[in-house]
Amino acid sequence: MDFAFDARTEEMRAKLLAFMDEYVYPAEPVAEEQRAALASPWDTPAVVEELKAEARRQGLWNLFLPDTEYGAGLTNLQYAPLAEITGRSPHLAPTATNCAAPDTGNMEVLAQFGDEAQKKQWLEPLLAGEIRSAFAMTEPEVASSDATNITTLIERDGDEYVITGRKWYISGAMNPDCRIFIVMGKTDPDGADIRRQQSMVLVPRDTPGVTVRRAMRVFGYEDHSHGGHAEVVFDRVRVPVTNLIGEEGGGFAIAQARLGPGRIHHCMRLIGMAERAIELMCRRAVSRTAFGKPLAQQGVVQNWIADARVTVEQLRLLVLKTAWLMDTVGNRGAHTEIQAIKIATPRAVVDILDRAIQLHGAGGVSQDFPLAEVYAAARTLMLADGPDEVHQRSLARRELKKYL
Incomplete structure (x- = not known):
């Protein structure tokens, strides 16, 4: 069994290690100082945008996506040592390279299951690092470790879906750059197959009825790197049926x-x-x-x-x-x-x-x-x-x- 990294991995590791030494580690105290002076704790420190620009200039961008159309085209095995390096500064490096959750998972969903219009409207700006996103699945009223328990309803009404439910610990939702939620709820709550009751829909943050109620802390910390974790209420939120990701029951x-x-x-x-x-x-x-x-x-x-x-x-x-x-x-x-x-x-x-x-x-x-x-x-x-x-x-x- 060969444990050596291939040539491309070695090249990317060298670039990323140099980027960390020259830019990321020195930016850690700067980011803390800048954050303390911001009007909102959820605003992005200027140094983060500077890091993103430099990472993109160096080609250290969207490393997590294996699809060459959207990402760096790295395999999981090639990306693994790069993700390890960014983990050394978990609150800065993943964001700087556009490899931070929950955006990574949301981009993967849109790349794999989104239609062309959804990719154009939401995936492209996410890939460019122009907006952030959130994934809304976990709920406070049920044991969300069993995803079949979720109670948020997604009801069809003509050419629209009506979404009603309450979510919490929704990563990314506190970030003012968060523009889109991927919401998981039940389109067929009485269906015989409990794994075909759920669907996913795209809900723009500014849709009437969407309320980001409060930030949820983690051991007393505000998780700025992920754009915070929020409690979010969806009160009869209406979106077009074209906002469905994939098919009904595929959530x-x-x-x-x-x-x-x-x-x-x-x-x-x-x-x-x-x-x-x-x-x-x-x-x-x-x-x-x-x-x-x-x-x-x-x-x-x-x-x-x-x-x-x-x-x-x-x-x-x-x-x-x-x-x-x-x-x-x-x-x-x-x-x-x-x-x-x-x-x-x-x-x-x-x-x-x-x-x-x-x-x-x-x-x-x-x-x-x-x-x-x-x-x-x-x-x-x-x-x-x-x-x-x-x-x-x-x-x-x-x-x-x-x-x-």
């Missing part, structure tokens, strides 16, 4: 197609978060002294660092294998591995970040280091795109099926 299948790549992208970036945590641990360990010797000579600290390195190497291999399978046998063929990385990666990276925070003492939970905010993001990924327990249940059933 569940589209959601599954959307979440597969999203899960591996999250895991790729999580490895980058872990790498940065290890770097910060090592720098801290060699620069601080306690009880007469450097922290780097304390046995427990050495164990933390060694265990973190072993864990990251294991996770990376599993993620790369999953990416390779997605490229060679498709998402269905890689189903077990996608679930495995979704279970293993957030859990392990949260543990690494926890050790890094511990090593930094009070600084670890402060705003002076990125660890606390990154910890919150990583811990949230044990819930996002399906809670770990749902994936464990599915994976166990698949494993047990061999013996039944």
Whole structure:
């Protein structure tokens, strides 16, 4: 088995690493300073737009899309090490390269299932980084880990759909540049097949009846990188039937197609978060002294660092294998591995970040280091795109099926 990166991956890695060193890391404190001076916490700091312009100039743009018509034409295996690099600065680098959720998943949906008019109106400006978007599926009143539970209604009335429902933790909705929602609801709530009851429709944010009610915090943080997470109410919102994505009853299948790549992208970036945590641990360990010797000579600290390195190497291999399978046998063929990385990666990276925070003492939970905010993001990924327990249940059933 060949573990070497191909020539194009090496070329893109070199460009991206240089971009991170020269532009992204220096921009982190600048973005924080600029955000503090903005009229709204959801406005975009000027330095972010500068990063986007530079990334686009360098060809570090839409790296996640394998379709050469819309994206960089990279395979999952080629994109994996690039996503890992952007994960080292998760609140800036993905946005700078137009590879940030939820826009990535929404662009994939439109590229794969949208018609030509929908692509022209919404996909093209998203690809250009001119607008942002949101994906509205999760609801507060039901266990949304089972997507068949959703209660939002999408009712046909002549040439229009009427949408009524309440969503929350809708990523991207607080960003003033968010122009479009992809909304999942039920067009056939009494249908015999519970996986054919749902559909997806495009709802422009400025449509009458759409109310972004409040921002939802994550461990007390406002997640600016994703454009925030919002509670959104749809009160008899009317859109043309031409805003349907794909076919009626196809919403569940589209959601599954959307979440597969999203899960591996999250895991790729999580490895980058872990790498940065290890770097910060090592720098801290060699620069601080306690009880007469450097922290780097304390046995427990050495164990933390060694265990973190072993864990990251294991996770990376599993993620790369999953990416390779997605490229060679498709998402269905890689189903077990996608679930495995979704279970293993957030859990392990949260543990690494926890050790890094511990090593930094009070600084670890402060705003002076990125660890606390990154910890919150990583811990949230044990819930996002399906809670770990749902994936464990599915994976166990698949494993047990061999013996039944």
